[in-house]
Amino acid sequence: MDDGMLPCRVQCINCGAAYPPSEIRYTCECGGLLEVEHDLGKLRSQVSRELFDSRNSSFAIRHSQIANCSGVWRYRELVLPVPEESIISRPEGNTALYHNPHLAQWVGVEEFYLKHEGENPTGSFKDRGMTVGVTYAKLLGMKAVACASTGNTSASMAAYAALAGLKAVVFIPEGMIAFGKLAQALAYGAITLQVKGNFDTAMALVREASPALGMYLLNSLNPFRLEGQKTIVFELIHQLGWEPPDWIALPAGNLGNTAAFGKALREMKEVGLIEKVPRLLAVQAEGAAPFYRGFVNGFRKREQATPNTVATAIKIGNPVSYERAIRAIRYTDGVVFAVSDQEIMDAKAQIDRAGIGCEPASAASVAGVRKAVREGIIRPGERVVAVLTGHLLKDPGATVDYHLGRLNGIKPTYANRPVTIEAGLREVERVINSA
Numbered sequence: 528m529d530d531g532m533l534p535c536r537v538q539c540i541n542c543g544a545a546y547p548p549s550e551i552r553y554t555c556e557c558g559g560l561l562e563v564e565h566d567l568g569k570l571r572s573q574v575s576r577e578l579f580d581s582r583n584s585s586f587a588i589r590h591s592q593i594a595n596c597s598g599v600w601r602y603r604e605l606v607l608p609v610p611e612e613s614i615i616s617r618p619e620g621n622t623a624l625y626h627n628p629h630l631a632q633w634v635g636v637e638e639f640y641l642k643h644e645g646e647n648p649t650g651s652f653k654d655r656g657m658t659v660g661v662t663y664a665k666l667l668g669m670k671a672v673a674c675a676s677t678g679n680t681s682a683s684m685a686a687y688a689a690l691a692g693l694k695a696v697v698f699i700p701e702g703m704i705a706f707g708k709l710a711q712a713l714a715y716g717a718i719t720l721q722v723k724g725n726f727d728t729a730m731a732l733v734r735e736a737s738p739a740l741g742m743y744l745l746n747s748l749n750p751f752r753l754e755g756q757k758t759i760v761f762e763l764i765h766q767l768g769w770e771p772p773d774w775i776a777l778p779a780g781n782l783g784n785t786a787a788f789g790k791a792l793r794e795m796k797e798v799g800l801i802e803k804v805p806r807l808l809a810v811q812a813e814g815a816a817p818f819y820r821g822f823v824n825g826f827r828k829r830e831q832a833t834p835n836t837v838a839t840a841i842k843i844g845n846p847v848s849y850e851r852a853i854r855a856i857r858y859t860d861g862v863v864f865a866v867s868d869q870e871i872m873d874a875k876a877q878i879d880r881a882g883i884g885c886e887p888a889s890a891a892s893v894a895g896v897r898k899a900v901r902e903g904i905i906r907p908g909e910r911v912v913a914v915l916t917g918h919l920l921k922d923p924g925a926t927v928d929y930h931l932g933r934l935n936g937i938k939p940t941y942a943n944r945p946v947t948i949e950a951g952l953r954e955v956e957r958v959i960n961s962a
């Protein structure tokens with residue numbers, strides 16, 4: 528790839544050093560995190576609500592239509608301006624925005640929406656970042672991609688690598704990822720390495736192994752993935768007729784999404800797509816809440832934790848995008864919250880029972896909104912969107928264990944227990960009538 532090909536550059540968030548997009552690097556010489564910089568001044572005259580509206584109605588059958596059909600590449604000027612024929616897409620995005628009166632009442636706001644990223648092709652929002660990361664890896668001429676993962680990143684990377692004809696190598700903490708996600712990595716053909724240790728151990732190993740073995744690293748450290756994840760915000764505001772909500776709530780683990788959401792909002796504001804910037808509510812699990820503790824102390828000191836939570840997708844003690852996420856919270860006048868596993872699983876049961884469903888980590892956003900309303904941070908009259916990050920079927924174990932009362936230390940407040948019966952009509956009648 529030659530440097531003239533991409534009209535953007537990669538810049539350090541600490542010292543401002545800029546690098547050409549064709550250079551394979553994940554951090555700055557100074558150690559700082561990198562960010563993709565678009566020419567927003569120029570984009571102001573190139574993108575508009577009308578442009579994105581006009582791309583909204585196509586069905587992708589042939590590859591020539593896939594860019595407009597994808598909920599990521601529809602916004603390509605603000606994501607990564609690559610030649611359309613190079614795009615590797617399922618296509619992803621186009622996820623539903625649910626307005627559910629029952630859940631609105633349960634959290635305590637009148638206008639409450641759920642943006643369900645579990646409706647992406649592999650069942651999580653990771654597909655939005657991965658379509659960009661894998662497209663870019665292919666443009667760079669890489670033959671292999673790698674990531675460490677609590678599960679969804681590896682599932683997504685494995686699928687997109689298969690689509691692109693690249694070798695996929697995933698590093699997962701042994702015995703600590705949900706079954707649905709492990710199944711996907713194996714099924715999509717990734718070389719699956721179960722690393723002894725937790726996520727942070729696996730992450731350190733892949734950071735060492737990727738440059739040493741010529742693999743392109745696709746963790747959210749990678750700035751191009753975050754460009755794809757920004758489109759969750761583009762799409763949800765587009766779905767609301769370009770009328771931003773007052774709050775956007777999301778689960779926060781490695782903080783890639785928190786960072787991406789802040790960047791998305793800043794860019795939308797700067798190119799004139801929105802006037803008002805919603806506030807972010809980033810929600811962590813109490814057992815894995817270093818960013819929450821940092822927020823409470825005014826981000827004076829970088830915090831770490833030994834993570835422990837039922838929500839494995841946010842079970843992270845040393846978040847990669849910590850500094851980028853601080854900028855997002857500051858820019859949006861955001862708030863960071865922590866909720867208990869009990870609150871997470873009860874919120875999940877409510878989301879599931881509404882017929883929508885999600886994996887445990889996703890429910891942190893809804894649990895966080897409910898708590899923020901109770902503490903007076905979110906007012907009942909405000910418009911709130913909570914992002915559900917992953918699909919119900921990702922972690923069937925946690926769901927079944929909750930309903931059977933088998934989750935350690937968690938009360939099955941809204942349990943729906945299966946009933947074993949003798950095979951007879953009277954038995955059926957008895958159970959139905961007593962329910």
Ligand SMILES: *Cc1c(COP(=O)(O)O)cnc(C)c1O
Pocket residue numbers: 651652653679680747778779780781782783784785840841886888889916917918
């Ligand atoms: C990856 C993931 C998260 C955490 O997102 P970050 O960007 O790492 O904060 C939350 N929920 C699900 C389902 C995930 O897969």
Ligand SMILES: [Zn+2]
Pocket residue numbers: 539540541542543544555556557558559
């Ligand atoms: Zn730097």
